[in-house]
Amino acid sequence: MLLMLTALSAISGLALITGFIFKEGLPIIAKVGLGDFIGSSDWYPSEGRFGILPMIAGSLEVTAGAMVIGVLFGLGCAVLLVDFVPPRAVSIIKPSIELLAGIPSVVYGFMGVVILVPFIRDYLGGPGLSVLAASIVLGIMVLPTVTSISVDALQAVPRAYREGSIALGATEWQTTHMVVLKAARSGIVAAVILGMGRAVGETMAVIMVAGNTIAVPHSILAPVRTLTSNIALEMGYASGDHRQALFATGVTLFVIIMILNTVALTVSRRRGRRAQGQ
């Protein structure tokens, strides 16, 4: 009974938040028109123009960039830790990586502004504040999530799989990428989804390094504004339609996260079925 109650309170909290965001955000979408709201690049709140296409594009680009960096390094690190590093070293390295998750995002943002942004500006061109800078900072921020969940998934693969593969004459590398990674797929997908959630939702660090222009970025060196930054930047002063438009930005973010999660889950499930069929 008590368990039931706690579970219900958690879910009702979620439902209330969802309900409130939609209640506040939907009227303005209806007023502006869905097509104009998500398809227009004109964001001039003082003139009553609310088009969030640049922010949608910005969020997607930055998240994609972050996942390329985060998954590449995170998964690589996990494979190395599980299959190629002695367990004693793992017991030191893994907690250290997990410690990265405890660093406040404003610190990542500050490091980005002070080190990464001038570096990009001086060596690659552009203003420095860019899709690239945001992707790198976010990529580093999702590393602990991706790495630690992938490590757990890889460690959960039964020893027999590895031994069987080696006994069949496969090399260690073949065993890793043809047997172990496939067996751990669902765990790795979970790692990617959680990492993606963090990347889409991160705000503070992104505001600091992304430049926040309201234009669809035309290169990875161009500045960009994400959906979350848009809300955080303007929330303090917004009233009336402007405030509702920020809630509507939240609704859009909500829908995008749902779509990303669904796609990720569906793809992994379909792949899984095909692999079993072979």
Place this chain on the structure above:
Amino acid sequence: MLNGLSLIIGGGRGDVVNAVGSTSVQPFAEMLAQAYEDSHPDLYVDVQGGGSTAGLQAAANGLAQIGMCSRELTPDETKEFQDIVIARDGLAIVVHPSNPIEGLSLDQIRRIFAGEIRNWTEVGGPDRPVRPITREEGSGTREAFVKKVMGKVRIAREALTQESNGSVKELVRSDPAAVGYMSLGLVGGELRAVDVDGAAPTSANVLAGKYPLVRPFLFVTKGKPSEKAQAFIDFVLSPEGQKMLENEGLVRAR
């Protein structure tokens, strides 16, 4: 909830004066309130942010005795409220210290932020792209800049947007191509504030009305302020209060 808490605490310490409004004025008002309470322990001044417009609303419906405002009142608002200028704040146009540009005209600044001037050579500088840095929509500093400089012209989409005076400063400090605008009191030694229409951005020029980019910091009341509120306003306008504001980089009201 915090506001409620401070009201309760304030209630226990004698009379309360509420000042609500502009987040630009807020830090200065808090400082003044602190100093006032030190010499008048029976009165508690509760300072809250929320924005200039929110401050006017609070003053209008009696939630606050004093509304704080960092822009000029509209003609309609002038009819409804009494306003007292407590200080003036210059709006500085800042560039990297290595930028040789001495001054810009208002028209050049407008064209830079509209995205029409894209290289410093067009205003007599070195061959470098121009990177304008603006503030977020709704910021009082941005509102003042739009009113004084841009008029009906829009700020370019490509302008980088930063959410505080501090991050504008950090960005201009490190980027030789950047140009931004910020509160004159906060410029400091690492940036260079350029002349505007031939007037150097100094307190003296702001006071003499020569420097064109100036905004008032206002205390606004609905009708005649209460005795307690008036006492605090008098303190702010006293030589001691004005001196404190000057030390923080603002320009005295009169």
